[in-house]
Each structure stands twice: as C-alpha cells, then as structure tokens.
Amino acid sequence: MSGSLWLTNGTMKDSLPALPRQRGGTAPGAAAGRGPGTAPAPRTAPATALAADPLDELADRLDAFAAVAVHPDEIAAILESDGMTDDHIRLTYGRADSFALAEDLYARTERRHPDPEAPPAGPWHTGLADCLLRGLVFALPGLAYVLGAPLLAAGPGRHGLPPGTVPLFAGAVTGWVWNQALAHRAYTWLGLGDRRAAARALLMGAPAGALAGAAAAAAAARPGEGSAVLFGAGQALYLAAATVLLVLGRERALLCALLPLAGAVPAFRHDLPEPLRLGLLLLSLTATVAFAALVLRPGMARPARGRGGPPLAASLPYGLFGLGSGLLVLYAGPDAVLALTLSMGPAEWLLHRFRGATLARLRLLTTASEFRRAVTATLAGCLGGYLAVLVVLTVTAALLWPGAAAVSAARTGSLLLVGAVLWLGLLLQAFGAVAGAAVVCLLAAATQALAPAAGPVGAGAAAALLGVLTCVLLVRPTAHRF
Incomplete structure (x- = not known):
C-alpha cells in the first residue's frame, strides 16, 4: 500500500524562477529631466561588448x-518536462540534445546540497511501535482458526489438508486479491487529498x-462442508472490514476488535466448549x-460532480x-x-527506514556513483535486518505452535x-514497480503448487530476480524524487 515516486510533470514557467529584470532601464517619459513627449536618448553598447550566451541565462x-x-539525467528530466525538443536545443543552445545540454549545466553548476531534514512526526508508519502494532493485528486473526x-466439517480433508481447508483457502485468496486492489484505489484517493472519496x-x-x-x-465446498462455508463467509466479512480500518488508519480500533480472539490461547492446550469458541x-x-x-x-456523502477517480486497471x-x-x-x-505475518x-x-536513508543520501552525496553504493549498502542492511527478525520469529513460532514441524x-x-x-516485492510495490513484483511472485507460487519439492528453488530464483530488479531500479537518483 503505497504511492508513485516518479517525477511529476509540469511546465518550466510554473516551477522555475522568472528571469531577473534588466537593471538600469526606465519607462518612457519617466526619466529625470525629460518631459512626457521627450524620447529617451539611445544607448550605444561598447564596441567590445559580446552577445549574451543563452546557456548562461538558462544556467541562472x-x-x-x-x-x-x-x-545530469535529473536536469534532463526537467528540460524535457518543459517541452524542450532536440531541435529547439540545437538552435538555441548549440547542443545535440537534452542530455548533452544537461551535462553542460551539471558541469558548470556547483553542488549545493542542503542538510537532511528531520523526518516528520505523526503517521503510524514512522514509528517502530506502531509498525509492530500492525504486525500484531496481521497475526491475531490466525487465532480465529x-x-x-x-467447528469445521468432520471427516477426511482433501489434498492431504484438514477438513474444510479448501473452501477457506479459496475464500481467503479471493479476499486477498480483491482487498489488495481495493486498498490501492483507496490509498490513491488519500494521496490526492480526498479522504471522503477514499x-x-x-x-x-x-x-x-x-x-x-x-x-x-461456497463454490469450492463439497457436501458436508457447510460449516466451513459459514466460517469462510465470516472470514470474507472480516477481511473486508479490516481492510477499511487499516487503510483509514484505525489500527488501534482493529486491535480492540481482535482482543476477544486472545481467548484462543488456552485452546492450544485445552479443549474449550463449543459455545465459548463460537461466541x-x-x-x-x-x-x-x-x-x-x-x-x-x-x-455516504454525495460525491462531487465531474471528478473522475483513478483508473481501475491501475489497481489490478x-x-x-x-x-x-x-x-x-x-x-x-x-x-x-x-x-511471516508477525x-x-x-x-x-x-x-x-530504507526510504528515509535514501532521501538523506540524496541530499548529502554529490555523485551518482556514491549514491549507488550507499543505496546498495542500505538495501542489504535493511533486508538482512528483516531476515534476522524472521529467523527469531520462526524459532519462536515453532516452539509455541502445537504440532509445528x-x-x-x-x-x-x-x-x-x-x-x-x-520484502523485496513490497519494496518494489512501494516504488511503483508492482507489475514486475507481481509476475515474479506468481511464478514462484505456481512453481510451489505444481512441484512442491522444487518450491525452495523457485523461491530462491524469485528472490534473486527481485534483488537484481531492485538494484537496477532503485540505485538511480531519479527513482527517489517525487
């Protein structure tokens, strides 16, 4: 759940300072000692004066x-966004194209990077405690199972799974697909500043x-799995409601709603009465x-007329x-x-943390090669930190979960x-490169489904491919300006 991080289009006249007025000029008829009908005396340029270089004017x-x-590519993007064509650049500035012109401007301008700003305070995602809260509300629904x-159907299950598992999986996967796309659409409205539309x-x-x-x-159920269908309907209703609360920033309300599920903790060791479980x-x-x-x-308010929403295909x-x-x-x-959910x-x-560190490097570093090395090191550190946390959680879950391998x-x-x-897929999604991440994840999941023994090989290949894609996309400074 994330946003576009690319350069925005705009016109140079809206984004660049206006040219300074020529000094020393006066309005006709306003010079001292002249009447309204007296023409100003012509000014003769010195014989040695040279014509102004238009590149100096553009550099200013x-x-x-x-x-x-x-x-230089950042400057070239600004030039192109202003509509400067190669023909115009050749005629006006004597350079072959926007990239050549950008290189000249980059070379003649001294680097002046401001000090990094302190990260803003406020939203949940800037603090570790609130991110841990989201991890908790992601994991607590597991106690519902x-x-x-x-309460699920009795008798043998299918495909070596417990009874009623197939209908639950079908409903859960459908909910994930739908609600992920819905969340993107709502987040897009929030990014446009329209909370009511979201x-x-x-x-x-x-x-x-x-x-x-x-x-x-219901479609995936077989006779005798009616209770699993009812549970799946409740699961679908929960996923929809939880998506609403998470997108609109109501994590604490969701945590309060999930607290009754803590009653499942004794069920790890003891059998609870059926009415208590259902209640x-x-x-x-x-x-x-x-x-x-x-x-x-x-x-519920009536929408404003004439305003179209984000394209539906963008959420697919x-x-x-x-x-x-x-x-x-x-x-x-x-x-x-x-x-994984925790x-x-x-x-x-x-x-x-990765996003904040790259923005700080963007303000401090002066060359593309320095920025590329810094981003690569930050990426490796953040990914390594996540995997270390996952190891600790894996060992803990194996010790606590009954019958765990x-x-x-x-x-x-x-x-x-x-x-x-x-993690790499979520990072690419945050930077707008979700299509590539989706294709790689789908291929890895298909490998796992068709050949379970080759699942680790498919996951390893997917991780390597996403790692390369991440390095190629995110080491470019322009990927971090929006």
Missing part, C-alpha cells in the same frame, strides 16, 4: 535545481469483496464490522501481487504463516527465501 534559471542534482478448527471507494468495494470471498468459499469468534467479527461501519460514514497489479504473495505464505505451513510489522518499519536449517532457509521475496 536552473541554478537551484542543478545545484541539488546528483546526476485455532478457535474455529473444531471512504466512498471502500464503502462500495468492501461489501463486494466480502460477497466475492463468501461465494468463492468469541462472533464477538470479534461483530466489533470489527461495527468499527468499519463507523469510519465509513464520510463515504496490486491485486495480483496480493495473490502471489498470499499463495507463497499459505504454502509455508501454519507456524511459518504466524512468523514479521510484517518490522518489514514495514524497515521499508520506511521441527526447526531445521533446510526449512528455515526455505522460509527465509520466501521472506526475501515478500
């Missing part, structure tokens, strides 16, 4: 922009997503839906990324799912590869 206009650029397991998009899309998830669960599930679901309905009230890659990453997590196993909080914090080097390594795919 672009001085503030060129002084903070770390590569502990409470609901005895609430209206969620008000229209969340119920449709709940219906789609419930329908998928805790319904209480948490009802609270989540009620909180979501409260925050959606602004979306985000839904596909949700599908690929969700399938990779499902194939990892219950204890691994717990570790790790999403530190993952978000490290994503923002024993921790081994091979299994931990496979899980770390999946974690690397998810």
